Amino acid sequence: MTVNHSAPRTTHSEGRALPRSTRSLLLAGAFAGPLFYLSAIVQMLTRPGFDLRIHPLSQLSTGDLGWIQILTFVLVGLGLSCLSIGHRRVATSGPGRAAIPVLVAISGLGFIAAGVFPQDPANGFPLGVADGPVAEPTWHALVHMAAAIVAFTALAVAAIIALVRAIRERRVAAAVGDGIVAIALLAPVIPDIASIQVAITGLFAFGWCTMTAISLLKSPTVPR
Template sequence: MTTNSAPRLAHREISALPRSTRPLLLAGAFAGPLFYLSALVQMLTRPGFDIRIHPLSQLSTGDLGWIQILTFVLVGLGLICLAVGHRRVVTDGLGRAAIPVLITISGAGFIAAGLFPQDPANGFPLGVADGPAAEPTWHAVIHMAAAIVAFTALAVAAVIALIRAVRERRAVAAIGSGIVAIALLAPVAPDIASIQVAITGLFAFGWCTATAISLLKSPRVSR
């Protein structure tokens, strides 16, 4: 009787998750790839853009800036979806509440970074004078602050995930979260700032995608 009751209990636990959980996690998994696919297409098609000089955020400027603005907003919404899915799947242990909150903060930060765009500068978009903007606009200041908050929140989430993985003796997950945390918390070198931030984003979104995929493999979701 005990042997037969365990699967029934597990089935009830799995069935308790709303059907929307899987789509939420998929949205979180695709948030990062969407950001970099959009950025890559724009980098190759928008004249004058140079990643060595211009941060990806500067794609939000000019007549086609709405594409990058929309990208930021969609990515932010994707991270919020990941946070909701994470909260549903992970119901115990370290970080069960903190990690979803931090991912939500990050998602809100990316949405704000999209709604408050960076300033044109350094010859982009075409027609803008070379050199940095004389003085940052208020929306550029909000953009930078929102981006810092978004990346910092993910860094803290990665640190918590690292500690959880160490406690659970999951070496690969611990190493991955540790590398991501270091990459996100590393100081930005002014001479290579635009390239470094782009690479930092790869680590950040890669961690989010890996987290979403891991949750999708959970028996509570996959069965």
């Protein structure tokens, strides 16, 4: 998922080069999404019985190897938390300078919670589990679903604010990208293709985070 997302404009008077710590934070944010999908793809190819047409990626958190996906969720959440700090340091002026970092941080916490509170086994995965959905979700599965909804919604709102910022700064390509991401994240889930749709939605969400981090890394100075 590639979004043309130009860097938010900052005031460069009396600025200085991005500190190493800020660059490290933004790099962590940039790699969060690729890490998630690299981990998911490897698991989908190596864990018997998993079928993305039936099983959501969150279900990789179940079974003996579920700790891999749990760790992936937590690392991604930490990466987005780093992005929020880096964004706050670099984009110190203009619309969304305070709101976007907060929303990205909320999303990061949501993904951490989604890892700590895993989904239920269901629909024959992991192997040995009965076919069909869970009759009654466990409390931790409900927390997982709520956390995921909060995480994606926070990023959708962040994209909308970034859209407003881009429009005010007359950055057409960035505005189009932000708008597409916001629509993708807010689109209603279609039950028959829910697992595939959510996986694609994640591509938009993490793609936006990665491109935002990259654009901020290109900022030559940090306003003083």
